[in-house]
Amino acid sequence: MKVEKPARYVGGELNSVMKDPGEVEVNFALGFADTYEVGMSHLGINILYEVINALPGVWAQRVFCPWTDMISVLRESGEPLRSLEGGMPLCDFDIVGINLSYEMCYSNVLAMLDLGRLPMLARDRGDGDPVVIGGGACTVNPEPVADFFDLFVLGEGEEVTRELCLLFARHKKEGFSRAAFLREAAKLEGVYVPSFYEPVYNTDGTIREVAVRQEGAPPVVKKRIVENFDAEQTIKKPVLPYINTVHDRCTLEIMRGCPRGCRFCQAGFAMRPVRERRADTVRAAARSVIAATGYDEISLSSLSSGDYSQVDELVGGLVREFSDQRVSVSLPSLRIDSFEKDLAAELQRVRKTGLTFAPEAGSQRLRDVINKNISQDEIIATVVRAFESGVSSVKLYFMIGLPTETMEDLDGIADMVKSIREAFYSVPKEKRRGFLNITVSASCFVPKACTPFMWEAQDTVETLGQKQQYLRGKLKIKGVKFNYHDAATSFLEAVLARGDRRLAPALLMAYRNGAVMDAWYEFFSLERYMEAFRACGIDPAFYANRERAAGEVMPFEHLDCRIGKAFLRRERDRAYEGVTTQECRKQCHACGLQDICGLAKKQVNR
Known part of the structure; x- marks a missing residue:
């Protein structure tokens, strides 16, 4: 009690x-x-x-x-x-x-x-x-x-x-x-x-x-890599909680790694190489989990589910097999350029849901900098296909504070939202359903290890706050909801993401002074950490707001994520040139995992 x-x-x-x-x-x-x-x-x-x-x-x-x-x-x-x-x-x-x-x-x-x-x-x-x-x-x-x-x-x-x-x-x-x-x-x-x-x-x-x-x-x-991913044990009989959880559904991993190479994304590099599970393996796991739990939703998990080579076969097969049981299928990590109208229709057969996309940046220039490799035309064409299939709720994820960002790039976010709104009302009334709801979420860029942007300085808390308020004013549009991440939390995240062992005494002091559940906004106190940093003689800006020299030894230099530092540095240089890099399954860029990638390709072909 x-x-x-x-x-x-x-x-x-x-x-x-x-x-x-x-x-x-x-x-x-x-x-x-x-x-x-x-x-x-x-x-x-x-x-x-x-x-x-x-x-x-x-x-x-x-x-x-x-x-x-x-x-x-x-x-x-x-x-x-x-x-x-x-x-x-x-x-x-x-x-x-x-x-x-x-x-x-x-x-x-x-x-x-x-x-x-x-x-x-x-x-x-x-x-x-x-x-x-x-x-x-x-x-x-x-x-x-x-x-x-x-x-x-x-x-792994x-x-x-x-x-x-x-x-x-x-x-x-x-x-x-x-x-x-x-x-x-x-x-x-x-x-x-x-x-x-x-x-x-x-x-x-x-x-x-x-x-x-x-x-x-x-x-x-x-780092350890599971090379034969398809043969590795899958979830078959998960514990069924008594209470609602964040993801209250059957979650099945269909692919590890991501071929895209978005330059801010730690998971996209750290989880390479790309390996897939066969559609038959995933379907067998789905049968086992649904029988053991009674879940009414199957979520196909990966960093970029639309890049899964058997996505149409897998989604279609699961929908046909489980629709009579009123079990729906969802793809939570869809890239805009991998979304097809037929796939949208399949996903909407059992339960009408909204769709989530991550353009990440509002301008084409900045999307090229981060290697997002999608155009404004592709974005609009995708949402039109979604609207024609019955979708009326769209979530859009962006990031602010990215390297080379200007206020014009923030204007591009608002312009994109307006274009999507116009696209909804351009769809014939008999095809679209309900009223349009757009949720725009903006996180703060945090430079992370094992990425091309690990050398970058993070914007200060004050600069991030100014950009958030500027964008908030630009997105006062009917049917649009704007959410943004706490800049102070992102600052501490950046300190810890590239920090070294000198931070441990400050972490311990902050805990003893009451720090807990810092991921929850109502409990987080930046001042509590700032007091601990001052007491331990630490300048947190040294870790968060300082650009690293190309030859600087990183705190994690002795930990090999299997992605070559020279490759990451080349990608950073290409970012500042505004040059994109093709996804690695179409062209190998010698990131350091060529031999394992060859093995992964053989497994997929089998």
């Missing part, structure tokens, strides 16, 4: 995995540094839950960051944070794995470790404490939180997580030594043990080198 949504904490959901504790050799806490509703919607967590629990003698139990009311209850009662399946305190697990999906969740990581009664700093843990593992999108540069983790998994987690579990089981049987386990784990491809490395700084605060301090540790840690 003391907390909102107690179903977040009780467990016992349909399809949750229960094992006999007496037969378990390795207890694995599968953690997510956000709320239950967000974590249960995360594809990676759902995949790893089934992957780990398929291992004999290994039990993966879920744990999520409690909401602020439950944090208070735990602190007042003295109760530790526990897992959902077995009710085990976090400190009693062998391994605690936490997904790092977003930089603004770092304070939640500290809350989970603290509430779970683990030493928050890795150097303070002994042989009897859990091994704390980090994984997920932020491991492209995990340096700001390196002090809190024993090791990180770089890249299925294969390497199995290997780590088996390695831990062997060490546990032999009498566990944390140091010995970490030395052997560091030999696995994709495993990064941060205590084995030490950044060395220049007098100006930049990094001179990242020195190896442990004999036998690799000088560069390469």
Whole structure:
């Protein structure tokens, strides 16, 4: 009675995995540094839950960051944070794995470790404490939180997580030594043990080198790639939550990687190469998930679903198979230039839904800079096809603060919205349905590791705010709703995205001063972090608002995302020349993954 949504904490959901504790050799806490509703919607967590629990003698139990009311209850009662399946305190697990999906969740990581009664700093843990593992999108540069983790998994987690579990089981049987386990784990491809490395700084605060301090540790840690993606385990029987989650549906991964090369997009580069699942594999997974859950929507997930080579066959087959059960099919990541009228009609057969597109920039010049490779004519032709198929609700995603952006580029966003509105009313009345609703969302550009724009300076908070208000005035149009992301939050995200280990004491201080749930606007306080930065002698603008020299050593220089730095720099140069780069499945640009891409092509052809 003391907390909102107690179903977040009780467990016992349909399809949750229960094992006999007496037969378990390795207890694995599968953690997510956000709320239950967000974590249960995360594809990676759902995949790893089934992957780990398929291992004999290994039990993966879920744990999520409690909401602020439950944090208070735990602190007042003295109760530790526990897992959902077995009710085990976090400190009693062998391994605690936490997904790092977003930089603004770092304070939640500290809350989970603290509430779970683990030493928050890795150097303070002994042989009897859990091994704390980090994984997920932020491991492209995990340096700001390196002090809190024993090791990180770089890249894709299925294969390497199995290997780590088996390695831990062997060490546990032999009498566990944390140091010995970490030395052997560091030999696995994709495993990064941060205590084995030490950044060395220049007098100006930049990094001179990242020195190896442990004999036998690799000088560069390469991310792990699942090469035979179609053969890798899929979700078959996901846990069915008691309460609504962010994505309350059957989510199936159809493709990894993206061939497009949008220059601001970390996922588009870090998740290369492009690999597909066969349509038959996806349909079999859909049958299993729908039978196990009763969901009424199948979402086909990837970074660019329209680039999936069998999209028409897959969507048509799923619609025909599941329409009698009133199960709809959605493609949440459609590019404008991959949208066809026939595909729109298929998607609308069971349930009428709006469509979401991401032009990202309002002018053709800026779309060329970011390598979006779509024209204004393509955008208008696409929305007309959508309107003719019965769509009357459109969401448009843009980004402000992009390199070389001018106020004329912001004017282009408003002009595009007006053109789309005109296009709706140009469709004959008998073909269009309802009233037009356009939602325009503008995020703030954040320079990220492993992208051509990782050298760029971010606009200041003040400049971003001015651009937001300018665009807000331009979009006061009937039927148009404008949303924009908090500039202060994006500033801290930029600090953490390219930060180094000197940020860890400030993160810890901010947490102890009340920072938690920073991804939620109502709890975020930039001033709390600014106070911590001042106390630790850190200038956050050094990380966010400073352009990097071409030869500067990055904090993540020793972590190889398998994309060549020279290639990324060439792409940055092409951006400033306004030259686009063709998608990599049509022409190889030697990004560094040519050999694996060749293997991926063979798998798709089979």
